[in-house]
Amino acid sequence: MASTASPSREELHIPTALDNQPLFRGMKAEFRDTFAQSSQIQILSKGTILFLQDDPAEWFYLILSGWVKLFTETMDGDEAVIDMVSNGHMIGDSAILEDGVHSFGAAAVEPVTVIRLPSNLLKQAISEDHQTALAMLGSLSRHRKRQSREIESLTLQNASQRIGCFLLRLCHPEQSMPIELTLPYDKSLIAARLGMKSETFSRALNKLRKETSLAIKGSMVTVSDLEELSGYVCSACSNEFPCKDLHG
Amino acid sequence: MASTASPSREELHIPTALDNQPLFRGMKAEFRDTFAQSSQIQILSKGTILFLQDDPAEWFYLILSGWVKLFTETMDGDEAVIDMVSNGHMIGDSAILEDGVHSFGAAAVEPVTVIRLPSNLLKQAISEDHQTALAMLGSLSRHRKRQSREIESLTLQNASQRIGCFLLRLCHPEQSMPIELTLPYDKSLIAARLGMKSETFSRALNKLRKETSLAIKGSMVTVSDLEELSGYVCSACSNEFPCKDLHG
Secondary structure (H helix, E strand, C coil): CCCCCCCCCCCCCHHHHHHCCHHHHCCCHHHHHHHHHHCEEEEECCCCEEECCCCECCEEEEEEECCEEEEEECCCCCEEEEEEECCCCEECHHHHHCCCECCCEEEECCCEEEEEEEHHHHHHHHHHCHHHHHHHHHHHHHHHHHHHHHHHHHHHCCHHHHHHHHHHCCCCCCCCCCEEEECCCCHHHHHHHCCCCHHHHHHHHHHHHHHCCEEEECCEEEECCHHHHHHHHHCCCCCCCCCCCCCC | CCCCCCCCCCCCCHHHHHHCCHHHHCCCHHHHHHHHHHCEEEEECCCCEEECCCCECCEEEEEEECCEEEEEECCCCCEEEEEEECCCCEECHHHHHCCCECCCEEEECCCEEEEEEEHHHHHHHHHHCHHHHHHHHHHHHHHHHHHHHHHHHHHHCCHHHHHHHHHHCCCCCCCCCCEEEECCCCHHHHHHHCCCCHHHHHHHHHHHHHHCCEEEECCEEEECCHHHHHHHHHCCCCCCCCCCCCCC
8 A cells, every 4th residue: 555655854843834734824822833842743543533522632643644533433343444544634623612622533554653652742732823713704604615525525426426526636737647546545444534334345346437437446446537427536526626625 | 395394473583593503593693683684584596606616705695595506617527516505504605715716606406595695794704702602613524424425325325226215315214114215306416416417316226226125206205115125235334324424
């Protein structure tokens, strides 16, 4: 599986990594400095739980590399994968707006590097620094849009179209054909991320292969006709390829 | 069908209606006064489009009574009902954070009374008034939590459990048995809101009746064993009845 690139030396410098984030960029220097001093780089092994649903929000995290699964768990022990996020994403930051507890859990699905930051400082920065509140608004708003698309997709796209949409989001329209892709993480995780059981995923993937000129071998995917794939996928969506929220 | 109660005389007084909303309550008086002066009460007939997806965000709305459908539409002409909202809800407010265009459409599904408010004034209030930005953050955060639950439900609950969950949210735990409910809007809209085709909805409703002591006649629902219903529904959810986000 293709892992996200390991963080460069520069990215492991906390102040530099924070400066790359809209949340910290416009923040008052006093808060940004305190964040840099009270933060810590952590290298987490596969399977590490960052926090669980209903845990009090003590820390939030900026991912520098690796994939993190956001999930909830039912009484019956089933797991819903709410999202999969990677470098540049922050997780657990909005818990301070939700009674101070995490509304989902987060776990590393491969070796992951994060910066761990204190939640109470974020709460203080938002309440005292207008620019931080505005940056947080922008972040929540992008997230809201991403979730609305997800609800639309779960409602209207069939399983094959959902897999096609997932692959399409890995393609860039200006790439020359054929496009060679590597799946970002394990197929069983892709199935879970798309809300499908493994059997449904396999059947739907076979159907997608038949309907479009798509080849998959292990974790390698070859898209030889992008227009055909986007035609098949986007007919059941209110967006056209390339999505406006492609990398949102 | 049970319509939401018509607005009282007091609610039709714009400043009073605005004061009932967290967004306006802590707002600087100069902004709140300008809002009250530049707002307008509108009585919309069934089917009225408030705005369409990709429309520039000129206005946002506070619903005083009646149900409004939030939706997107695919290239194929299929419609996804993203949400159904009613009195006390604001719609279209977050578009100012999303490139100034609406990311979904909104339509009255019955006679609806709204207050129409100017989007550019909200943009200005958020950028200049810290309390308004914080109130908006609270609102987006509640919305995010609501959407996360929706994604979890679409992923883990079967169709019967989704219908049961919808009904459960109309029940209060302290009500005495049997609980008599009136469906808030048309069954076909409930099906669309839950992301189901009509046939799936009918089959799933029949299954729900068999699995729990539930009776439905027209738009009247009788729940004679709340524990049985919540047991059936909430086993496939990470929340227990009564939901923490019950009226979120």
